[in-house]
Amino acid sequence: MKLPLPPLPTALRPKPKRPGEGERVKPLDQVKEAGIATVDWVDERTSLSGPARWVMFRKVPKGTNWFYTLGSATLFAFLSQAVTGVFLAMYYDPSVTNAYESARHITNDVFLGEFVRGMHKWGSTLMVILVCLHMARTFFFGAYKYPRELNWVIGVVLLILTFVMSFTGYLLPFDQRSYWATIVGVNINGTGPIAGPFLSDFLRGGAEFGATTLSRFYAIHMLLLPGAIIALIGAHLYLVTKLGTTAPPWLRAESGDGIREESI
């Protein structure tokens, strides 16, 4: 119980400032003000603060734990792949005669080339592992159930696209291992009845592994699939934001006898 303070005598009360003699504006406040003004300027013209609030300030169920970070981990693995991939493309040459040499050049000659190529190479493995762990989390927590089935379906498509990314990217170093692995992979694809042989022709750009196979794989790897993956990640995140996350299955649903007291 807090008692109200007695009123101060008039003489002791702080005097209101006279107009025109306000405090000097500090530089930090000026910067802050400029930032706020800029954000306001953009917000006034786009109304983006509503959607941003909708995305960021969401209700999260009790029991949310570290397993719930696997989705973001996958997202950041993808971002890392995207950034390193874009910069690798600045040095890489997707031609049958120069691909191996340019990959060797990246690793051996370019400053930080070995590091960035290593990030892309090991990052791809990491992304596949994270995708699978994320999927396992969703499965074992029952987070694929109503109303989140569509998000599961999108996730499965993303899983397949991630595998296709790994497959097409594997050819690009163009050494013996990637060459024969691609031969084997395309032939596995060809075992699909009726459509398989023609799909293999489409992948190779003809009946034989030829002059355009590498550039085909390169175009699929760095133009076709990233666009599809980015679009689907957008849909995936939209649904996560819209539907929210699930509580872990070991938490029981609260009984429906109205609102509990401590939450009033």
Added chain:
Amino acid sequence: MADGRREPKSKYTLDRGMPGAFEGETVTRRRFMTATVHGAGAIAVSAFALPALGFAAGSALFDRPPVEWQGIGPTEDFPDDTYIPRVLTETAGIGQVGKTTVYVRARNQELDPPPNPPGYDEQYIAVSTRCMHLGCPVRYVDAAKRFICPCHGGVYDFNGKVDGGPPVRPLDRFYTRVRDGQVEVGARYSVNSEFRRFPSYRDPAQDLDGIGQYLYPGRFSTPKMD
């Protein structure tokens, strides 16, 4: 209306009391304009999407390369009891990637099955090194008289018939002919386990016995001999 059911609307705009309706008009102008705009959009998208798709798939699926006969050496180079390796160029201009090894020997009346179908009785047998499991390169081991694949353990006998491991059919072969004392090698063809020829060769792992020959049809992208 009072009983909750709606009167079926007339299909004529005139009957529905639309302003400016014509006699016998059934499509409202709103619907007409909507369909027009959607149709125009569909045409615009098809105008770039269909050619792009055809560009990506057309030559890959339908370009049939010509048969190129490549000389691989004089006839006396090739005995009938062992194989001599020769390198063929399958795709020119791309270096090692476009090359493949082929094992060649003379026809052996005792070992070779009769030509199937009859009429194709080449004097020289050219066996492809492409493993019919998943396409790794097999090598011929003379001591064992067998072809052995390094990847997944496929083994073929002297004729290229599967002896063990995962391959689904005998090793592919190439058409051969003799010109001016030189053995020449032409297009690749596939055989099933009875050594019946399939002129449009199939990729590895595609079974050609029984239902396999229908599940894995010939393609439009393989060179045609006949």
